[in-house]
């Protein structure tokens with residue numbers, strides 16, 4: 001069942017996807033990943049690791065440490081990793097190639 005709000009149309013007139021900037025990524029995430037170790041010696045998530053509870057609960061009974069919801073309601077939360085040097089996004093290779101070709105012509 002679709003939900004609408006007053007003034008909203010049920011007809012989609014357009015759709016656009018784009019990549020977020022670095023600033024937008026940092027604004028929408030809850031954790032900087034700094035720990036390469038995922039779990040401690042007894043299987044608990046390490047703080048700052050990829051399984052940090054701030055990113056969402058791993059246990060169905062535990063509330064999320066970011067939004068407080070149970071695992072089925074929590075949408076999950078983004079973290080980020082600062083890389084030591086810039087890297088190309090492989091999803092943008094075709095776009096980058098088209099831009100390079102456009103400049104050469």
Ligand SMILES: [Zn+2]
Nearest residue numbers: 064066067074
């Ligand atoms: Zn959550």
